[in-house]
Amino acid sequence: MMRRRLTITVFILYAVSVVAVTVFPIRVRPAAYWADDPWRTMVHLVPGDVDGPSFVLNVIMFIPFGVLLPLLKPHLDAVRRLAVHAATASLAIELTQFALGMTLGSRRTVDVNDLIANAGGALLGLLILRLAVPSPRHRAACVAGSPRSPSPPA
Structure with missing residues (x-):
């Protein structure tokens, strides 16, 4: 139970950190500041048209998501499910x-x-988790804490 609480706390701290990096600081500017710059200029829909460091930092930022979420929700240990959740979280940002x-x-x-x-x-975070703790049963036990086995009779 204590491990689960710790994992939840770490996930919450991680989520707050991601919001801090991706949303803040919010610079409020008057509409006149952007009058000649249409909203389309802030939307980039072409895959692959990105600078390397930005792409790598975005990959690194979501590695903890791929480690922590399957620990908290074992049914998200599947690649497709985790990818959908990660894309949804990223889309929300x-x-x-x-x-x-x-x-x-x-x-x-x-x-x-x-x-x-x-x-x-x-x-990538899920891959790291699977390499570190190969069995889904063991991954679930990592967070829940495995019950102590009875001591052998003396």
Whole structure:
């Protein structure tokens, strides 16, 4: 039980950190600041059109997601399910950035490459988890804590 609480706490701290990095700081600017720059300029829909360091950092940012979420929710140990959850979380970040850009003028870019990198990072995290703890049963026990076996009779 204590391991599960620790894992939940680490996941919450991780999630707060991701929000801090991807949403903040919010720079509020008047509409006149972006008057000649249409909203389309902050949306990048072409896969592969990204700088390397940004892509790598987005992969790294989601590795903990791929490690922690399957520990907390063992049914998310499947590649497809985890990829869908990672893409959904990443899409939520991108939509938040878009909404803040449109309403407050913060103008963070919304990029399909971030979705790809984040999902890839989560899957890399799952691979790391599977290499570290090969059996799904053992991964579940890592968080839940395995019950102590009775001591042998003396």
